[in-house]
Amino acid sequence: MKTKTKGKKQRHTVDKEAFSEESAMRKKELVKCLRHKERRNGGNKESSKITTARAKHPWSNKDRHLRRLESNERERQRMHKLNNAFQALREVIPHVRAENKLSKIETLTLAKNYIKSLTSIILNMSNGHFPAAEGMGGAWVSKLYQHYQQQHGDDDREEHLQKCST
DNA sequence: TAGGCCATCTGGTCCT
């Protein structure tokens, strides 16, 4: 049910551009959507689902349609927020492929490795010494260490560092 | 052309 006609490479700027094109696109979407829905409603399972949904919310067709459009819009906004968050994450993760946009799964994986690596660097710098008397900094590193140990133990720090550098 | 990635729609479920 994707309606964007832009290419993948242009998607970096698509979010903003798309908003200006949205009203025109929306009509197109609706037509496609209705066709899609018709197809889906062809199966018995789907029609029974819809029957139960309608029993739960006994709205008029017009009302239902309006509410659907409203939730679609909310869902779009939610996904846009999510994508903005992904973009913000991309911008703080060091990676080699600067010319190409990282995919979502790549972004998450790199972020995870990056955090692990930073954690191990901090622990190495603190050299296993973090008395509580040092104040907030010491307590924080201590907590970090405990968490890190829970997650991994000490033996794979080098591996994380290597992953980070790639 | 197949496969990967993505945006969108949709109905169900959870949460406030």
Next chain:
DNA sequence: AGGACCAGATGGCCTA
């Protein structure tokens, strides 16, 4: 009750 969240389905675009 209504919005947020989630997962499945679908179809478009791009690349190898």
